[in-house]
Amino acid sequence: MASADRPRGSARPVVAMAGLALLLLGIVFLALWRVVGHSEKQPWVSGASAPSTVHVTTGKDYQLAVRGGVPTLAAHGIVSRPDRFGGTVPALACQWSDGVDESEPLSLTAESVGTNAVNDIATFAGPVTGDIRITCSRLSAVFVPDADGRPGDEAGWFLLLSVITLSAGGMLGMSALYAASSARRTAEPVPA
Numbered sequence: 001m002a003s004a005d006r007p008r009g010s011a012r013p014v015v016a017m018a019g020l021a022l023l024l025l026g027i028v029f030l031a032l033w034r035v036v037g038h039s040e041k042q043p044w045v046s047g048a049s050a051p052s053t054v055h056v057t058t059g060k061d062y063q064l065a066v067r068g069g070v071p072t073l074a075a076h077g078i079v080s081r082p083d084r085f086g087g088t089v090p091a092l093a094c095q096w097s098d099g100v101d102e103s104e105p106l107s108l109t110a111e112s113v114g115t116n117a118v119n120d121i122a123t124f125a126g127p128v129t130g131d132i133r134i135t136c137s138r139l140s141a142v143f144v145p146d147a148d149g150r151p152g153d154e155a156g157w158f159l160l161l162s163v164i165t166l167s168a169g170g171m172l173g174m175s176a177l178y179a180a181s182s183a184r185r186t187a188e189p190v191p192a
Contacts, residue, residue, distance in 0.1 A: 012176050012180060015172050018169075018172050019171070022169030024169075026166030027166075030158075030159075037158075043145060048067075055149050056130070056132055058128055059126060060148075061123055061126075062123065062126060062146055063145055064120070064124060065142065066139060066141075068119065072121075076138045076139060078091060090111075094122075094135065094136040095134070097132065099132075103135070109124070
């Protein structure tokens with residue numbers, strides 16, 4: 001049967017079922033986002049512990065982060081100082097160690113006090129290639145979210161997939177409902 005020979009309303013159940021399937025898949029992705037998100041060791045995850053060492057490469061730039069970012073530093077008693085551009089930055093004091101040699105100061109470029117970065121507090125260039133431990137005074141733990149070999153944000157992908165599938169499922173569902181109401185209106189006789 002050619003598509004022109006089919007009745008106009010025969011595609012509605014297929015569209016409705018596809019919309020329902022996408023809505024259910026979107027709910028599954030949302031559940032996965034919640035489950036996977038709580039197991040990630042990233043600065044934006046509440047209760048996550050920073051890894052004891054991170055792998056860096058000499059000269060490559062990395063982000064240094066804590067949960068809450070620059071405002072958290074003030075809560076930990078880290079004062080601000082003027083920077084060379086006329087702004088203010090946190091006065092961070094961080095060291096790095098490869099586990100063999102003594103700790104050395106880590107050269108940082110701190111985020112400004114008015115930054116929009118949510119968790120980032122500074123950037124630094126990898127001092128060596130290999131695993132290092134980073135400690136900062138007055139901070140219990142710091143994250144390097146973009147360290148070499150760190151896993152990506154899998155929970156973020158599940159959230160993105162849930163938004164896409166829920167949106168597509170909602171659109172297909174609304175389309176099927178609109179088509180059903182249109183068909184009902186055209187099928188009803190018009191009073192004379």
